[in-house]
Structure formats: structure tokens, C-alpha cells
Amino acid sequence: MHRPAWVEIDLNALSHNVSAIKKMVGPQVKIMGIVKADAYGHGDYEVSRVLLNHGVEMLGIAILEEGIQLRNKGIEAPLFLLGGIFEDQIDAVIQYNLIPAVYDLKLAEALSKRAHYYNRVINAHVYVDTGMGSIGVKYDGAVEFIRSLQAMKNLFIGGIYTHCSCSDEKESVFTNLQIKRFKDVLAALGAIMADIPLKHMANSGAIIGHPDAYFTMVRPGLSLYGLYPSEEVSRNIGIRPVMSFKTRVIHIKDMKPGDVVGYSGTYRVTKPTRVATLPFGYDDGYNRLLSSKGKVIIRGTQASIIGRVCMDQCFVDVTNIKGVSVGDEVVVYGSQGQETISIESVAKQLNTIPYEVTCAVSKRVPRIYINHEEK
Ligand SMILES: *Cc1c(COP(=O)(O)O)cnc(C)c1O
Secondary structure: OOOOEEEEEEHHHHHHHHHHHHHHHOOOOEEEEEOHHHHHOOOHHHHHHHHHHOOOOEEEEOOHHHHHHHHHOOOOOOEEEOOOOOHHHHHHHHHOOEEEEEOOHHHHHHHHHHHHHOOOOEEEEEEEEOOOOOOOEEHHHHHHHHHHHOOOOOEEEEEEEOOOOOOOOOOOHHHHHHHHHHHHHHHHHOHHHHOOOEEEOOOHHHHHHOHHHOOOEEOOOHHHHOOOOOOOOOOOOOOOOOEEEEEEOOEEEEEOOOOEEOHHHOEEOOOOEEEEEEOOOHHHOOOHHHOOOOEEEEOOEEEEEEOOOOOOOEEEEOOOOOOOOOOOEEEEEEEEOOEEEOHHHHHHHOOOOHHHHHHHOOOOOOEEEEOOOOO
16 A cells, blocks of 8 residues: 555546647657656656657656666666766766767867767757757857867767747747747758757747747657646647645544644634644645645545644645545545646745646655556
């Protein structure tokens, strides 16, 4: 039996979302599925398997260690390392056959040199910074940079890409400027461009709102997991949430006016109140800012978190819900009956983004995979 505070990962919703994104971008456009940060908290290996079985060509990870982990679990597909690397990580990049980003001449030279030492040609994608301001060679120096790379015999430029910083905004003018800058770089490359197989730019926000940003491959992350990056983008791709967070009532107690609940006694009972204790807390990634603010669903009805969220427990007022018993299933994120608590709505309460809510679910919460496909 797994711990009675868990997340369910709906693999059927995940494969549905891949299809929805494919439908949106069209059959000519390849997909790099972004599985960094343990697939946004959903579990990198299980998610990667489903994505690869549904025609995703390449996987994107943020750090070297994530690539090593996936290789050790047996994933053989192309793995693209989105984050930067240090020179002392180059040997591991080659050993684990990861595709690095190049954005710096010294790093590119070191890559080519080490690849030569191993008698290999290393496939790398040039990262053009069109306005993100992170790693990436600035767009106005990109053509010159790529020309210099051409002299490096053990480096193959398998792709060129950029990243949107504002695609979660409504009709983002800045995204249009980034698209223009990227297109200008591609045009200025002239004949070189034909030799670079992959050109990519679009994250979920751009997939939803900027078809001009599709090029030959797109890089969805959040939308694979069935969530929209912000309230401003249109909800137009028919994706379904993949993660639900559930637990069970562990204790029920009747309290009288004057009683207090939780640390610091911040919640004072003013009328006869039935309080259920739930066995999860902020160590599970349920933010303490949801104290006296969050909601859960019990017996198809929403109930409010009262008092402070503890490390391992929290409390809900179930006075108005008939028949609540120890062992009842509780939905923290997700749906039960007619009610839904969306991850987006929790993000909004926390004044953050849905990405942070799923990434925050800690490793002590078991991931239970449901709706496996029949093979
Ligand atoms: C994380 C990331 C993505 C995916 O972004 P979503 O908004 O989750 O779709 C795409 N590209 C790069 C470079 C990233 O770092």
C-alpha cells in the first residue's frame, strides 16, 4: 500500500496532450518534449516513455544529472541539454550522448577538442538569445559566431534555437520581436542555414499563440502536462491536466467555540465545528501560504483549510459536509464529482505560476501512474 498522500499521473491524459499539440502544430513539425525537473514533478522516466511512444522525437532536460539519470534508466532517445554546461562536464556530455547547447566560442572549441579526442563528432544546437537574456549568443552576433563554429571539425551544428521570454502574455508584442530577430538570423545565414536540420523556438505559450514560431520543431513543457502557462493565453488546444494530488482523512474532531486549531492558534472556532485532519503538509510541497486559504474536495464538496499548514498535516472545516469519515478520499488538486481545484487556481492563490506548483510536489509524495495503455 502506498502512502495515503499521493499524486496520480494520468498517462492517458499525457498521450492525449501530445496528440493535441501535434494537431495544433501540424504533421511537419517535430516535438521536443520537455522533461526537465523530473518532468515538472510528474516523473521523468514514466513521462519520457509515454512521450516517445507517441511520436515525440527528442526530450529536453535542464541539467547534466537529469540526462545521466534518464540514460541510466534506459532512455536511448536524443536528449537535449537546455541549460548551459561547464567545461569539466564535457566528457560526461559525450559519454552519455547528450546534445548540448553552444553559445560561447571557448566552450565550442573545448567541445570540439574533446570530441576529437574520443574520435567523435558532437551534435550541438546553437542557442541564439533574442531577448531572454540568459545563456545564448546575442542575436546580433549570432551569424559571426556560427561562421566561426564551421571551422571546428568535430562539432556538428544539428540545430539552431531561441527561447521566448513573454509568450505567456496576451498577443505578446515582444514575442513577435523575438520571432523577427530569429528569422533575421536564419536569413542572414544564407547557405549555411540549409545545412542546419533543426530550427526551434516555441514553448507552450508560443505553441498556443504564435504559429510563426513553429519552424521545424517545438518544445512544449507545461502544455504536455495539461496546464496553460497563464490566464492570458487562449485555452485553445484541448489539453487535460495530468497530475492530481490526493489524500485521505486521518482523523475527525468536534470543536467548541473558543477552541483553536494549529500552530500559533491562528484559527479560533466561533461555532460548533467539525475539523478533519489530513496527513500532508508543506514538506510535501503544499505551500504554507495556503494556510486558512486553500481548499480541498471531500465527498464532492469543497472544504476550507483552517489554521496553519504544518510540515506534515493540515486541517479542514467539514462541518457542512454530511458523513465525513476517517479514510475518505480527499482531492487537493484535481476533480471529484462536480468540483475541481485546478493547479492553475492554486498558483493564482499563491501569486505564482502553475509550473512552480507541480515542481514543488516533493519526492516523499508517491507518484501513482494510472491509465496505462494496453500494449
Ligand atoms: C522549460 C523550457 C521550455 C518549455 O517551456 P513551457 O513553457 O513549459 O512549454 C522550452 N524551451 C526551453 C529552452 C525551456 O527551458
